[in-house]
Amino acid sequence: MIKQVATLILLCMISVCHAQDFSALWQGYFSYNTIKDVVAGPNKIFAASENAVFTYDLSTKALKTITTIEGLSGQTITTIAYSDRYDTLMIGYANGLIEIVSGPENQILSVVDILDKQTIPPNLKAINHFNIAEDKVYIATDFGISVYDLERLEFGDSYFMGAKGSHVKVQQTTTSNGTLYAACGDNNAIKSAALSNPNLIDFQQWQTLGTGSFVAVQQVGTRLYAVKTDQSIYEITNNIVTARFKYASLPLDATSVKDQLVLTTKDHVYIYDSNLNLITSVALTSEYDTQFTSAVILESTIFVGTQHLGVLQSNFFNSNTFEVIKPEGPLLNDAFKIEAAHGNLWVTYGDYTESYNPFPLRSYGISHLNNETWNNTPFDELLNAQNLNYIAVNPFNPSQVFISACQQGLLELNNDTAGNLLDHTNSGLESMRVPSSPSTISVRQTGSMFDRNGVLWTLTCRVDKALKSFNPSTGEWRGYSFKDIIPDAFHDELGFGDIAMDRNGTKWIGAFNKGLIGYNENGAKIKNLNTEAQNLPSSVVNAVAVDHNNQLWIGTIKGLRVLYNTAGFFEDSNATVKEIVVLDEGIPQELLSNQYITDIKVDGSNNKWIGTLDAGIFCFSPDGQQTIYHFTTANSPLPSNFVKDISIDAQNGKVFIATAKGLMSFTSGASSPKEALSQAYVYPNPVRPEYHSLGANNLNDITKGVKIKSLTENVNIKITDIEGNLVAEAQSWVNLRASRSGYNFAIDGGTAIWNGKNLANHIVSSGVYLIMISDLDTFESKVLKLLIIR
Template sequence: MIKKSTILTIMGLIITIALQASTIGTWKNYMAYYDVQDVQQAGKQLYVLASNDLYVYNENDQSIQTYDKTNGLSDTEIQTISYNKSAKRLIILYTNYNIDLLDTNGDITNIAAYHKATLTTGKTVNHIDNYGKYAYLSTAFGVMKINVANAEISETYNLGFNVNWTQVSGNYIYAYSSQQGQYRALNTSNLQDKSNWIRVGEYVAPTEENKDSLISFANTLTPSGPKYNYFGFMKFYNGKLYTCGGGYNIIQDLMRPGCIQVMDNATWSIYEDDIEAKTGASYIDIVSLDINPTSNNKVMASGRTGLYEFTNCKLSNYYSYDNSLLNSVFQTNKDYTLVQGLAYDKTGNLWLANSMTDKQNLIELTVLGEWISFKKNELNALPNLAHFYIDSRNLLWIANDNWQKPSIYAYQPSSDGINSYTSFINEDGTQLELTNIRSITEDKDNNMWFGTNIGPLVLTAKEITSSNPVFEQIKVPRNDGTNLADYLLAGIDITCIAIDGGGRKWIGTNGNGVYLISEDNYTQEAHFTTNNSYLLSDYIESIAINSTNGEVFIGTTKGLCSYNSGITAPTSTMNTDNTYAYPNPVKPEYTGNITIVGLNYDADVKIVTSNGTLVAQGRSTGGTFIWNGKDLNGKRVASGIYMVEVATSEGDSGTVCKIAVIN
């Protein structure tokens, strides 16, 4: 048997590459803590509600602990917080009326009864008032009493009217209603009998604690995170996650702040956003962005109010009807200069569309700064020219994402030709009736995928130039002996599609969470929802993937989260310089999977002992192979050095890395 000390000595001679990565299958939340809304003090701890999220500041060591679904909270979007001194617990009320109790040790207890209850009067909570170990929640129907120490709803008092706030004083409990006046009842009476509540005066507003100094102090704290929880569009590029808020199409305007937020190794950069005085336009509803491939410090962004250029996070140029080829919907109104899609080509020319105009539609801003119009009659006056995508053929794909004329266009810059797809017929000859085309992407076989309100559609490479193109709805066999099949995710409203290094499709939906579909499209590998995962919302707006480490970023209507899939992009060369395993060494307390990255696509992988005994084998997914640390009999392998041997489809083979296991 090899001694531990010997293994450690050997490992000291092995050249490894350190990888900072989370365990496969883990989730992260990236919440905003910018807008301080309330501060509750509990001794030396400050509970801070900011941007509807929560963190705790410890005055003793000046540490900050953030809280979200991944470390204990039961829900998202906090409406209000209130500290109960007697029970030493923070009451956390969410906008959906779920309730958590957080104690000073960081333990969280959920009270879900009110959230789950069905009430005809509505559940609005106007105020939380503490008295002893109890909290009185003033609601649309009356008062709800919570025993904070026991984490239970004690009683509800249905008074038949809206209560703004509650007070316990002396032998009485008072309910104040701006509509009905001031009511009170003896604490010793049956408070559930509303006849015991007597009107005793007019409404009086509560005297709120002055927290200006606490809020001012909280504003000096800087928990890591974005400024806003809006992620309508995302792109992972050159090791960074670039995001903008979204918020606009022709039938919906969410008026989201126009903020570009970029994450680089968990550090956030917030682009200049106080720019309305410089541009003369409202800086809202930014729906698309791209990074200049010839100068990565330059970013172009666009949306309802024109085109913005940023250099090193600062606004460097703004383009509208008065200084470019762009046109406003309302002539001289910069707030409706619609540029809902843009993309850089590989040489640094920017392509963009100007929606709802018959003067200009498809425009190029060249790398030399020249504006060129490629006006296409097919695109005239279309309301929502969006979701730009330049594929491997250098075709520029554009969707008109609108119910009036849902359509797709493929423009070829080299020939100035354009293909229009305005009728959608599937492989069974069925005319598909769709209203929205919300995403465009390309798979590894160069097929084009479109996310629509009736499910995903695929246009194979050979159908792109067909005079009568057929859109494929992937048929998934039932495998029940009937030879029948079902269309993949038929009827599911698709909002975004991203494809990982293993060719798997991550499909975001409008209310059904995220589906993970296998490379061959026939297997649903996972379906993430708020009920079975740490997903923040089932309404997904964007997905972007870090192909280096397999982290899948998911932009939801309630903020940004990520899932560590572990699946990386394949590499062209497998050797000891770029192929490695983590964790390595595998220590006795570690029981999770061991991940090998830096592999070819579909590489044949074998793991053997130092004397050549086979303990595991399989094929890589993308550039990744995952080993559970067990042998062919399902037992944890013995301590020792294990070789990772690979073979490519071309017949090349060899040992690419070594793994030390310590038991």
Template sequence: MRQLYIVVLLMFNFIYLKAQDFTSWTEHLPYRKATHLVANNKNIFCLTQSGLFSYSLTDNEIVSYTKAKGLSDVNITAIGWSEEQNSLLLGYDNGNLDLIKDNEIINISEINKFSTIDNKTINSITVSGGFAYLGTDFGIVLLNIDKEEITDTYIIGAGGKRLKVNDVVLSSNEIWAASEEGIYNAMLNSTNLVDFNNWNLVTNIPASNRECKDLEFIGNDLFVLRSTFGTTSEIYKLTNNIWSEFQSNTSQIYSIKNINNNLWLCQSDIIKELSVNGTQQSSITLNDNDDFRDVYQINDRVFIADYERSLIENQGSSYEVIKPDGPMRSDISSVHSVGDQTWAVAGNHDDLYQNVNTPAELFLFESKNWKNFTQENTEDLSGKFDLVDITSNQRNESRIYTASWGDGIFFFENQELKANWNSSNSPLDSKGVISMSSDSDGNLWVLDANSNDAIKVLSYEGEWNSIPYNSLSNQLDMQKIIALENGDKWVLRAVGKSLFAFNENGTIANKDDDVSASFSVRDENNSTITSQVYDLVEDKDGSVWLATSSGVVVYADPGTIFRNGDFYAYRPIITIEGSTQFLLSTEKVISITTNGANQKWLGTESSGAFLVSENGDEQLAHFNTNNSPLPSNKIDKISVNPGTGEVFFVTDKGLVSYRGKVTEGTDDYSDLYVYPNPVRETYKGDVTVSGLITDSTVKITDVSGNLVWEGKSEGGQFIWNGKNFNGSRVHTGVYLIFCSNSDGSKSKVIKLLFIH
């Protein structure tokens, strides 16, 4: 595949002046499942299940269109192009509509705001003259493109019944609608198309109430695509008011299109070009992975929307896959960051703990690019499924482990697959691995499903051991294991069950000196706080934080479970707008992690993500679908890249990241640097000092020693806005940046050239 790259349209610079600033966000979308194509004389636009992108027909540039770059929403369901208005139209599943024209994105939200209609999905966009006819889940909506306003809504069903409209076409004097209950038409010169009495069900076609998917005119002949029994399709042709069967009982047809007065139809494994008389003129097949959904011809170039691979340009004896950079899938099951890398995997099991059969694939984000390990380029992943967890080795960060549901553990080192441990070559049982965690000695602790010995451990040297605990035996619904810095291991069992902790006393092979305990989440008065726990993490102070159905719970001294001291949990207290309350007490928190400053990122079931202070007593940020490009308010997993500070959010609708200002602290100042350097006169952003020891004191002076700014680093990074204490941008000159750790035992000075 040719190396292609993403560029951001200049129009988005204008958009940011009008909308929220989402420049710190990135959507990491797969762009694989392509469904629809439209084009102008410069670009072809490809709609996928994850998002929209365009491909330049002249210089091969790819432009992705996302909420972070100015779109009003996510989940685009329809696209259209107006040649007359030089405009791109985007319809969404919630009725939102974006109009991109004259270097501006205009959101038209009237449909979205229809309070009496529940299902508002825009299914198709048909442009004619200065108008766009929108096929929606409730009827047809007419848009005046020039005026950027909705002018009419047509409810076409008998008696005013709202019908789902899949497509709309126009002849010289009629409008036709492909609906869920057959074909409806009306005269265009009717004085009142809003009146359902002026719409007629076409009854002279066999099975007239059958759902129609697509309509296409070739000359005066009308072709209609209908689904018959779910997996088969038929096409009928209307000529001189007489319907005839054109294609019958074929494998499913996804779309039909008039290209040069021939009918092109897309089936999963073949694209056929047929004359109006049904004679096949040509066909396209590529390989066994074909999953065609739409086709478009521009001059002699043929482009295909493929549900498995994305946009394809057919080149006769060969083809080229065209798509933006991104992970292969959106249904991410686990994400893990180490060094300056972020790894993700996809897969799961169903409610009966059977595989959902997502192909085993790993996705690596590094240096702002994705590298995908697939069954095509990593042979030993072939035929394997459902990766459910991923982690690294604390002793050697180049060692990556990913757990599967049924196919064991895959071990990568330096990005090469070295081993696959499973039930045939290790103590692992065959059902599936639930979770893994590395300790500081490099041992990998494994939570094995449906096993007599649920705890398995792989030493750094490669030796396997099993540790039996009756409380964990033969369980399928456990959630997570973590290895604490004090040597204890905590197991998060099923929601509603007690937690479990153990310590092997440093002698993995000797079970006689182990200690273990099951415990409920109780406060200092021995009262139960909650039994609904979904995630847990150890912070940099050694405290264990729990994500629960009623907010956050903390064990400040978790080691006391096996040692002297009182073992209990507490709920952090926060004051918001004068109201003192338990931290997120009304929220179901389902994911939790820490950043380089020991602040806590909290993911909720339905309210997005929160960033709180180290102790949880201050809310620092709150992101949701209304104020960020998050595609969903359900935050399943969170991972913070320690090298870059980028925060990755796994949602039920895809992966996004936020460029946070906190990175992991370093042990010394050997990698200290400042960027940009020099600061040019055209640059108006922040200046970042990186490679700092946590909680460093940073002082910025001019060469004469005058202090212009100072502060403390959060984690390993310090952000300066380029202004002095008076709020004025500093003058042109060389500035010295003095950095020292908290006790002054380590320090370093670097220089910065600042041009005003």
């Protein structure tokens, strides 16, 4: 008893925090195909996907999303419930977190009491069900029941109903005639107790009804029904549990709506009156390849959550006809590789293990984002290409895309349509040769990318000619052998991942056993670094990226390295890579020491974006000495700290981040330079007072300040007033946003940003300003006019 009272006191000490809205700089791209739960509100429904929620208004047909951008945690959702009385949506998670979304502005409150409760094992914290009874919420969890007060926004009692107050898994609760009923798993049957009893924290005050394991209990009118794991529905009368009938499969969800029982199995939804008479039913048809997960009714409309198709809408009068309801989004949240190019984003979900084992084979489709519209192509339209991973977009024909398949070869797409599957029979690709099984066919394509001439370079695992080139315009294939460093292609190296190219035409490749490999076909030069003596912390290289200074950045499973002398790599008999040393409170530290690095990308300002296995994503200054950003789940809308891939759209500087639980983009503002100044422009123009864009001290917030876009690589920009007085000046590679100097005017790649302050550090007055741009290499110049209204 003492232990129970202590637990109660600790749970009463509520821990909440208000969520932050990240919509200014971030955008989320979540999948809404898998629905965990669906509930009804006033003329609208709420549907919970894996880690996001959307609403559907029956009158306007409008869809709105609530995601990590608005402040959700991004964790795995298990259940939701809606309170009409408080206009509040409650969201429960597998880790014990509860989030409360309130009002028309969707204000989010995070309740972390259960999540942070150390005396409850982590595997028992899952929130299984919310039973809202006026101002009280009875929360069914894997450890028992907790009571939450919606009026006070605080916890009350917690009930541990097992023998001697032990934990009991509660799937669902309901109240009937002043009694609280709990459907319990693990053969704990139905537990019941009078709500008027002031001592329900005492396990001895609870009765046990029936036997076995139950998954649901609901009051329907004046009747009480429960669903057991034997696939039967039972009626509870005077504490007697009586079987009514059995279903073909186990019911997955049961809810009571206005004296009607809605019961969902994997392929049917049954709607009963309070006497368990069938009113209508919904059957899954062969047209829809999915399974039902949950359902709710609103007036005469039926909304059914599914495993793969979002929400299906039907009605009482024609229950065999469906309308698909879901927001735009990719196929899945767990993207493997992404590629942003020409204003488009491609996403694959193929996957393989760290050691490049493609099994078990993944048969997933692909997603393509174009002008904010998602086109999802299912697996059965992709020529049976499995384990799709790296994406390469033809720079001279952006509608032509090649996607590596780590089993079948290379999939060619034209205008989103699979045109050809290139393999060992119809191309220069090779299948690996398994000594113990010569007939085995496996064309394990991984890293692929186009060079500036429109030639595709692609890697094949466990074959002698691991590097291949393909010219789509001529159809010519060439193979390049790695035998000098990998004598036995099958046994000596398990696979290759990332590939990058430098100005000298050298291909830099990350390998599993051989570390960093450099190959240049001019002279067939090949060399690798993979030992601690060469300062490589691990032979497993996941990421390679060449920056604007032709330096190679290398990401391993144990940290970061840089190869500064790429041009002399093959001639240097003592080539080594270097760590980056930074001062941390005056103490020299290795940057990202022992971090498992998953990807590295370089933006238009030569900043380095580095993804990690469990520490989120970093953005470093060009030399790595300054951390510009470090985004995690704690300070950003990232739904996971496991960053799987990064891609940067060079046109607009948007950074796309694929995590294990969803895809995000961040507007960094660091776009790539243009070839000429002819397209340079300034915005906003005019700068009006309502924009609130002037005076910001942090130039990293691209929503603030005046932007000058489409600049060339090396420019000087002077801003003067109409009388010719110098107001601000910046130069490429000198005035950087990442600089510790705190400039008011800075240039990053093809974009400059000015906070509106003059040389005296005061915000300028209203007037016309001249922006004079000079290219320091070509002597091209351009003058723009800017109107500021204060």
